[in-house]
Every structure is written in C-alpha cells, then in structure tokens.
Amino acid sequence: MATDTAELLKKVRRIELKTKGLSNQIFSGEYHSAFKGRGMAFSEVREYSVGDEVRTIDWNVTARLGTPYIKIFEEERELTVILVVDVSASDSFGSVEQLKKSVITEICAVLAFSAITNNDKIGVIFFSDKIEKFIPPKKGKTHILRIIRELLEFKPENPGTDISMALRYLNNVVKKRSIAFLITDFLDNDYETSLKLANKKHDLVALNIYDRRENEMPKIGRVLFSDPETGEMNWVNTNSRKLRQQYAERAQMREVHIKEACKRAGVDVANIATNESYIKPLRNLFSKRS
Template identity: 60%
Template sequence: METSDILKKVRKIEIKSRGLSNQIFSGQYHSAFKGRGMAFSEVREYQYGDDIRNIDWNVTARFNHPYIKIFDEERELTVTLLIDVSGSNEFGSRQWLKEEMMTEIAAVLAFSAIQNNDKVGVIFFSDKVEKFIPPKKGLSHILRIIRELIDFKPESQKTNISEALRFLTNAMKKRCTAFLISDFMDSGFEDALRIAGNKHDLAALHIIDERDLSIPDMGLVRMYSKEANKAIWVDTSSRAVRNDYAAYAESRMKMLELAFRKSGVDVARFRTGQDYVKPLLGLFKARESRR
C-alpha cells in the first residue's frame, strides 16, 4: 500500500474512532476499567452496602469486626492490545475482513484510553510475537499504532495465542488492562489464559465471520487456508458435509466459552458485517455493573 493511501486510511480511522470514543466510549471505558487500577491506602469499619470483596481479612481477624480496604484511584492505567495478525484474519464473507474490524475496534479502545490519560501498548502476534510497541501516551503514539494496524505484514500466517499471553505475562511487570483481539482459531491456550487473567485485567474480543460457523450450499468449492497454506475441494452440496462443518464450529465455540468462563476472562463477540458498538458497550456495561 502506498504511503499516501496509508495516511488517508489512518486519517479516516482516526476521525471515526475519536468520534466514537468522544461521544460514546470514554465515560463507559473509564467506569468499566478504573476499578482495577486502584491503589490501597487505608481501612475503615465495614458499613452496610460495602463490597464484601474489599474486606481486609487480616484487620478483621485482629479486631474481631469487619473492616474494608479503601482505595485511591490511580491517575493512569496501562492498556495493552494483543492483536492477532495471523492469516485467518484476512477473511470476511461480508463487508469487512476480520482484520479491518479488529483495526477499528483497537483504534476506538486506544482513543478511549488516551482520553483517560492512560498509556497504550500493542502486541502483534501470529504463532510468535511479531512486534511489541511499548505503552506510551499521546496522539502521535496512537496514530503510529493505527498505521501499524493497517500496514503490518506478519512473518508467519499461523496462530499461537499461548505465546502472546505468555509474552504479556512476562513483559508487563505491573498489572495492566489487556484486550485480546482474535478470531481464536487456536486451541490449547487455556492455561496461559488463566495465568494472564490472574495477573492482568484481561478481556477477550472474539471476531467471528458467519462462514466460521456454517457454509451454504455452493456446490463444489475450492477452499484455501492461509494458516495451513493449502487448498482443498469441498462438496458443499452435501448436507452431511455442511452438518459436520456446523457441528465442528459449534463444538469449538463451546470449547472457547468454557475456557473463558474457567479463566474468569470477560468476552465480547463481534460479527463481521455488523456494528461493533453494541457488543463493545455491552462489555463495558457488564463490567461496570459488577463494580
């Protein structure tokens, strides 16, 4: 892509993303994620209606009366975007490719973060960490991230979510708010997800295309997998083939749901060709309601 085309695209995404973060997301983002960026300062006696999760059990045992921790909100958070750049994201049966939807969602999150004076960093991953942009503040930093999102060319087409999560766990020494943005065409990452979710405030953003879930009757079709780097002929006119594909997709979705639930990681699902505002707001509001 020519530099002038990249700049035009960056500008277009900047205008749309800043508008959404200004009008819709900044307040919701702040109230949804500020609770994990808190510093313990003192204790006081428990009062009716206090969050029992904030009880200081050591002080309570010492005085034989419940006490809760008082927190001061830290002035800033660190936000880390883990973005899947593997080959399966260069697909979309609707208006958008998965990677285009990921780019806009990541841009909105980045602008929401800097409006709250937060630092933003990015981990691009395939089956390895392709690039790490350390967290910083400022508009120029966000524009650099958007440009990388648009024009980044990964070395590998495969996916290893565990590798990205292990890098997050090791690279980010202090607790951060992290968004894992992927189509989750992978398996065996449950342990890494649980460990990263325990250390950091992690949310999963699952990007789905309708063809990930089912295939229509299109006759004999040549299907190509960028991740596997091979093509196969599939007889989609066969009901058995279509049913097997749908059954496999359903079992994979159940596996993912179980992995997220066991690890305690919040998840929002986004479908290509549909508006991403509603599920993103839904994630923020669900988190806010639990505060």
C-alpha cells in the same frame, strides 16, 4: 512510494475520524466505569470509624499508636492498556462486508482513543505463532496514530496462531498489572491454562472476531477451499447437506469451547462478527463489567 504513503495517511485519517468520534460519544464513559476503579493505590491512613471495613485495618499503624487505623485507597489515575492482537493469516478472511483485519483495526483504534481520553497508557503486542512486534505503552495522539498505521500496514512473518505464547509474552514483558485485550479469532486449541495465568496477573478481556462463513457453509457447488494459516487446499462439494451440517456442528463446538474456556479462566468475552456493528457487543461487554 509517495502515493502509497499518501494513501496510508488517508486511511489512518478515516479510521481516526470514525473511531475517535465513537470513542468520545459512546465508549469513553463506559470504558471508564468498566475499567477504572479496578486499579486501587494506597493513599493514607485514618482513624477507624464504626462501619468501616475491618479488612482495611492497618495493623502495623494500629499496634504503634494503640488505636485502630484503616488504610485509605484511591483510584489509580493511570492504567496501562495492552492490546494483544492476532495478526495471523486468517485475519485476512472476510466474506460479507469487512475483513477481520479491518474490524480488528477499528476496534483497536476505538480502545486506544478511549484509553488516552482517560489518561491511560496503551501498548500493542502483535502475534501470529510468534511475537511479531511489541509497541511499548505510551500516551498521546501521535502514539495512537502510529498504532493505527501499524495495524493497517503490518505484514506478519508467520501465518499461524499461538495464543498461549502471546499471553506468556504479555506476562513476561508487562510487569505492572494492566487491562489486556486479547483480540483474536481463536483459531487455536490449547490456550485455556494461559488465559487463567494471564488473568491472574492482568485484567484480561477477550474479543472473539469471526466471520459468519466460518459458522455456515453456503450451497454453491464444488469450491476450492484454502486454509490461510497452513496453505492447504482442498476441493469441497458444498452441495452435500451432510458436509454442510458437519461444518456447522464443528463451528458450534468451537464457539462453545471458546465460551467455556473463557468462563473457566474468569475472562470476559465478546463475540464480534465481521458483518455486524461492533458497537453493541462492546457496549454490552463494558456494561457487564461496570
């Protein structure tokens, strides 16, 4: 047990060193410009000047004083960030360099360090086809290291994926408007309505984590395929050109469905492959929102 704990702490430390450095050097400023300023709080009123936005006029104060006054807003100093993390069995898949779970853990750590650098609270919802765990939002390095530990060692009770259920829970449990990152491989079907509803209450961003073998089937003869979420096993002849083509076409259709569903819901989405660096897609996402 002591050895397991020591090994876990080493893993936490390695992830902390890598992701904290990335956050400080690369993402912190871009995170700030992408998300700060979207939460605006009322500060005070002042007398109207030519050129001010008419829609900011405070009609109650104007009526009381007999001269136009406008509301002054300032950037909220503190935001709440919620990571909505898919921990279903499919996250244990990875064919090239890293498992999806490893990539998700690093991305969550980068976002967490970016959040505390900007003095924001951060919380996590772990979900499969049920809510597996909720860590309420807090600040501080100790809190982030706890999140990283949970990401590394968490074992879900259920294997499936239910994105809609997770987003309903987000809306119910997090009352204040937050920045919510949905981090999943989207191995689910009916989630578009929930994306729309969650994005109305929160500022929702989607990160689609995928492995290239989910998009293309290698030609390696007869292979026993296992579905990690259902446990179903089937022998597949990967030498069949028709089968490989159908596999690729279904993957492409799924990719288009994710993109279109997010677009209709007004949700920004970044696609992140397990065999590539997540730095570029995250930076592109942040730049797009700045």
